Amino acid sequence: MKKKLIALLIASAMLATTGLLGVAGCNGSKDDGTDKDQIETPDNTHSHTFDKQVAEEKFIKTAATCTEKAVYYYSCECGEKGTEIFESGTALGHNYTGKLRFDEHSHWQLCDRCNQTITVVHEMNDNSCGVCGYHATEGLATFSVSDGVCVTGIGEATGDKIFIPSQIDGAPVIAIGNEAFSDNETITRIVVPDTVKSIGNLAFSNCKNLKEFWVYEVKPSSTAKTFNAASRTDDSEPADNATEIGEGAFLKCANLIEIDIPEGVTCIGNQAFNACLNLKEIKIPDSVTAINLSAFGSCVSLKNIDFGAGLKTIGDGAFCYCVNLQSVDIPSSVTEIGESAFLHSWGVPSELRSVYIPDSVVKIGKDAFQGDRAYCIIYCEAKSKPDNWDDDWNSILDSRQGYAPVIWDCKHNDKDENGYKYVLVDDLSFAIKDGEATVAIQKQFLGIKYDFRLNDDGLISLEEVDEIEKIIIPESISYEGVNYAVTAISDYALASTANEIEIPASIKNIGTEAISSLIMKNRNYDIIYKGTIAD
DSSP: OHHHHHHHHHHHHHHHHHHHHHHBBTTSOBOOOOOSOOOBOTTSSOBOOOOBOOOOGGGEEEOOOSSSOEEEEEEOTTSOEEEEEEEESOOOOOOBOSOOEEOSSEEEEEBTTTOOEEEEEOOEETTEETTTOOBOOOOOEEEEETTEEEEEEOTTOOSSEEEOOSEETTEEEEEEOTTTTTTOSSOOEEEEETTOOEEOTTTTTTOTTOOEEEEEOOSSOOOOOOOOGGGOOTTSOOOTTOOEEOTTTTTTOTTOOEEOOOTTOOEEOTTTTTTOTTOOEEEOOTTOOEEOTTTTTTOTTOOEEEOOTTOOEEOTTTTTTOTTOOEEEOOTTOOEEOTTTTOOOSSSOOOOOEEEEOTTOOEEOTTTTOBSSTTOEEEESSSSOOTTBOTTTTBBSSGGGOBOOEESSTTTOOSOTTSOEEEEETTEEEEEETTEEEEOOOOTTBTOEEEEEEOTTSOEEEEEEEOOSEEEOOSEEEETTEEEEEEEEOTTOOOBOOSEEEEOTTOOEEOTTSSGGGGTTOOOOEEEEOSOSOO
């Protein structure tokens, strides 16, 4: 009888356990009968009920977009997520904050989140759009050629914003002639159609108040042949497929801050943008294969160059005296860099810190990257200097400093021939090796800033506008999580006009003329050493 009773109790317990597995939730509560997915846990002690709509990051499937709400997974009260989804919140909506651009028919902006374009037809009133400011420029001087129309000057047009139409009297506008708007002091903006394939020599030179040059797309795109205004005389025939920005086209446009170089241009001519003092960035389209002599020379505010993938040659002095460039990344399509192409030795502070040269470059001219001081670090994919690189390709104006440091085989190496790695910490350059850091050669006149201007005589002048009063050399620096004691100051390291320099006790070695340039402005200065004579 006892055996039967024990067996009955065991069976009842097993049934109870089985029943419990069938009805208990993940926190021990009974199943509420929901139709949401139920997934058994590995230990078969409970099942999840995914009926919670919790709009939190850990349950998100897709974030909200301009047009769609955020999507989340249903979750269980224990924190696990299921497979079914729900929407929550609202769509972000488009954020049209980009520059308002326009053509002959409409204006548009890009959404900075999804790059969708909103296009609106002009709201014209008295020949001008009240939204974007577009107005049809009439009265431009032109002449006809077999392929279309060339704009030759301002003619009877008025206003400070010039909009060149894509067609005049039914013929496509395909060129802007030599000296067409040269020396105009009224124009602030020029907008041209992409039917224009050539901009002539000195076309906009010395337009002192020109700030913007835009190119708009004509739809449908023109099939007209191209015309080289730069090389045409009144009785010559147009050249097919000419796509050059002519010599000095925007020379000394000192206030030009924005430039569209249209896709299709293959050559940027000599001095095309020389002395555009306020031009801060440029994008070179993939169609450009050559940047010629001093094309962007003395663009002293230029900070960023976005080179196209089709560029092959960078001409002599193409970017000389662009002293605000901080880095240069030569594309792998380039095979030749001319003499003084990026020369930045001018007796003013140069910001150029790094240059990257791919192994496609087989020829570099003399002084191509010459600086006042050995501050710029040059990274080369080549394992050693190619035969057709000039011996002085990376020269320094102060010959005592030798040559700019080069990191050869930079795809696999980050140190110079002496085993030093160069780093920038708090705007000071250091060479690190074996756990120690040396104060390396700093940029010219460390701490000074200059303002550049174009004088009435056409010459560039500069005025000191700001400088630091004190330079503090740290006892140690941290780079990529590693601390390095600062133990030395290299030869010719500091060329600064600061009134005071503080040297820590960690410094054990000071190189030749390491701080001698501090007296260059013939003023009193203080050197404070934090160590002792014994140190």
